[in-house]
Amino acid sequence: MERTVRIGVPNDHGPSNTHEARVALTPQEVHELRADGEHELLVERGAGEHAGYSDQQYIDAGAQLVHRRVEALAPAHLVAGIRWLSPADLEVLSPGAICFSLVRPALAPAELRAAYRAAGVFAISGDRLSLADGDLPIRRRMSELAGALAPQLAARLLESTRPGRYGVLLARVPGVAPPIVSIVGAGTLGAVAARSFAGLGAIVHLLDTRHARLRALASELPANVITRESSPAAIDQVARFSNVLVLALEGSDGHVPMVINWGHITAMRPGAVLLDFSIQTGGASQSSRPIASPDEAYEKLGVLHMTMPNTPALVARTASKRISSALAPFIQQLSRHERPPARWLGLDAFARATGRGDAP
Numbered sequence: 001m002e003r004t005v006r007i008g009v010p011n012d013h014g015p016s017n018t019h020e021a022r023v024a025l026t027p028q029e030v031h032e033l034r035a036d037g038e039h040e041l042l043v044e045r046g047a048g049e050h051a052g053y054s055d056q057q058y059i060d061a062g063a064q065l066v067h068r069r070v071e072a073l074a075p076a077h078l079v080a081g082i083r084w085l086s087p088a089d090l091e092v093l094s095p096g097a098i099c100f101s102l103v104r105p106a107l108a109p110a111e112l113r114a115a116y117r118a119a120g121v122f123a124i125s126g127d128r129l130s131l132a133d134g135d136l137p138i139r140r141r142m143s144e145l146a147g148a149l150a151p152q153l154a155a156r157l158l159e160s161t162r163p164g165r166y167g168v169l170l171a172r173v174p175g176v177a178p179p180i181v182s183i184v185g186a187g188t189l190g191a192v193a194a195r196s197f198a199g200l201g202a203i204v205h206l207l208d209t210r211h212a213r214l215r216a217l218a219s220e221l222p223a224n225v226i227t228r229e230s231s232p233a234a235i236d237q238v239a240r241f242s243n244v245l246v247l248a249l250e251g252s253d254g255h256v257p258m259v260i261n262w263g264h265i266t267a268m269r270p271g272a273v274l275l276d277f278s279i280q281t282g283g284a285s286q287s288s289r290p291i292a293s294p295d296e297a298y299e300k301l302g303v304l305h306m307t308m309p310n311t312p313a314l315v316a317r318t319a320s321k322r323i324s325s326a327l328a329p330f331i332q333q334l335s336r337h338e339r340p341p342a343r344w345l346g347l348d349a350f351a352r353a354t355g356r357g358d359a360p
Helices: 027-036 055-060 069-073 087-091 110-119 137-158 188-200 211-218 232-241 262-267 277-281 311-334
Strands: 006-009 040-044 064-066 078-080 098-101 122-125 180-184 203-208 225-229 244-247 273-276 298-300 303-306
Touching (some): 006 069, 027 040, 027 311, 040 069, 055 064, 078 311, 087 110, 137 244, 137 273, 137 303, 137 311, 180 188, 180 232, 188 203, 188 225, 188 244, 232 262, 244 277, 273 277
Parallel strands (some): 006 040, 078 098, 098 122, 180 203, 180 244, 203 225, 244 273, 273 303
């Protein structure tokens, strides 16, 4: 028997997070949820504004527009947000409420994790929500976006718009040797990045330790993508001749190995670009540190570093559509359960009651 699920959608664009413009549910999914059952949607004013969705669009889709954050959070069975809730937010939630965010609560500061536990809520991160077949739809979609963004970010940094930038075009042109891009990590992000760079005409070296994964990709990717087994010697080699070095390692435990050291950075070509997408979980280069936007890209030893976590936030509207369409089916499942389905638990769930989830 289905039950009414009250969903709160907060406005996660604010002074403390000015580069975040995504929204977890778009008007299209709000409309579908309203049509599917007795779901109630409480949308904070301006929640979708920075992704191009007006308050009126949410009203037309059947949502109730509220003017204060607490009005979206306090009555909610499920909070569909992008970033962590604050301790003040958690205080107004009902015990047992489900808090969805894109960022894992397990990676939050210790005091915030304690606040989640004390609130007696389920905290679930988008990259851990899984389907019956083991697919992680939101994680996969955000990785696809980040991979597709890689050439766009690299092209901007290769332009001769600042000292030390010589101006290298990623696209292949007659009479000029094509640029060389090396990607360490052949997961979803790395494979999409390889295809995207290759589509521009670059020569792409794709490295991974998993031979079976490389064999599968070799038959799918364009001929100008060279698959290679990753090793310290192979990384040493590609670091020296690449115009762009992409670090796309994925760690199942939330951590990735440090594969680039200061010696590699010193040996890289002057004017080269390093994109460290692994910065979300600490980074895969000794030279990496988190930055808030591409405008904060920095130079170390002649190599320009782009090390922004959550790069899909740069394409807020596209990312919001991808998040929303993946999240809606999980919300529909909730209308048939008194608590999160079993496979939601044991991911990033915190609860006061023993046995309701594994706290990190």
